[in-house]
Amino acid sequence: MLYTMKDLLAVALENKFAVPAFNICSYDMMKAIMEEAEVQNAPVILEIHPDEIAYLNNEFVAAVREYAHNSSVPVVIHMDHGGTIKDVMRAIRNGYTSVMIDASAQSYEDNSAITKQVVDLAHSVNVSVEAELGTIGNNGSAEGGSANIIYTDPDQAETFVRETGIDTLAVAIGTAHGLYPKNMTPKLNIELLKELNKRIEIPFVLHGGSGNPDSEVSEAVKYGVAKVNLSSDLKSVFFDALREILTENPYMLEPGDVFPEANEKVKAVVRHKMAVLQTIGKADLY
Numbered sequence: 001m002l003y004t005m006k007d008l009l010a011v012a013l014e015n016k017f018a019v020p021a022f023n024i025c026s027y028d029m030m031k032a033i034m035e036e037a038e039v040q041n042a043p044v045i046l047e048i049h050p051d052e053i054a055y056l057n058n059e060f061v062a063a064v065r066e067y068a069h070n071s072s073v074p075v076v077i078h079m080d081h082g083g084t085i086k087d088v089m090r091a092i093r094n095g096y097t098s099v100m101i102d103a104s105a106q107s108y109e110d111n112s113a114i115t116k117q118v119v120d121l122a123h124s125v126n127v128s129v130e131a132e133l134g135t136i137g138n139n140g141s142a143e144g145g146s147a148n149i150i151y152t153d154p155d156q157a158e159t160f161v162r163e164t165g166i167d168t169l170a171v172a173i174g175t176a177h178g179l180y181p182k183n184m185t186p187k188l189n190i191e192l193l194k195e196l197n198k199r200i201e202i203p204f205v206l207h208g209g210s211g212n213p214d215s216e217v218s219e220a221v222k223y224g225v226a227k228v229n230l231s232s233d234l235k236s237v238f239f240d241a242l243r244e245i246l247t248e249n250p251y252m253l254e255p256g257d258v259f260p261e262a263n264e265k266v267k268a269v270v271r272h273k274m275a276v277l278q279t280i281g282k283a284d285l286y
């Protein structure tokens with residue numbers, strides 16, 4: 001079943017669980033995620049970054065939509081970190097049910113103005129909108145981010161949500177994109193999240209969810225986080241497994257031999273994240 005983000009996350013927020021949003025950079029990875037979501041009877045968000053669609057091409061989304069339509073679990077197809085109106089229009093044309101416009105690096109006024117414009121366009125065709133206020137950190141990933149994390153300001157966030165009419169807000173509470181260096185332990189500002197949750201009714205999105213301690217991420221779900229973005233955690237196990245199997249078997253050629261082990265690694269991460277976010281079995285609520 002294909003859902004909009006607004007409808008998907010309303011149920012999550014009400015029932016205090018979160019839905020993982022996995023970046024899908026290949027057909028095999030998408031297939032593994034969907035198979036595991038169905039086994040776990042769990043809703044899932046498949047997200048595609050503009051860099052990923054630049055590689056995969058528009059036709060890939062037709063396959064993703066077909067998977068979503070034929071699936072027994074609720075699925076949202078979401079554009080991750082759209083930077084321009086063109087990115088947004090391409091996603092809408094391709095049939096995504098949710099888009100993110102990320103103008104968080106711009107001034108507050110410009111961020112608010114472009115986000116409002118995207119909301120007007122997307123809502124007119126029943127597509128949900130996520131925007132970001134404050135900046136997520138960056139550990140050298142394609143999703144970008146800022147060298148210095150600027151925490152989301154609660155006053156500004158309240159105004160931003162009211163002015164723009166967005167459906168979900170990406171909050172900056174101390175996470176960073178990419179994998180954290182070994183000597184760095186990320187720390188979430190739960191007090192700030194509590195304050196935001198008191199003032200704002202729409203669901204929050206946690207970006208850069210890879211590598212944060214499970215206990216902190218579960219804690220965040222209690223205070224309005226209903227979507228957690230995960231990219232590096234999946235890509236790292238998928239490509240590590242492929243690297244390993246192809247190194248060990250230099251003459252292996254058939255996809256049915258090459259991919260299954262990598263897909264199993266992806267499934268294990270999906271299962272684990274769904275357990276942390278309490279998503280397992282929640283498809284029954286839709």
Ligand SMILES: [Zn+2]
Nearest residue numbers: 143207208229
């Ligand atoms: Zn992100």
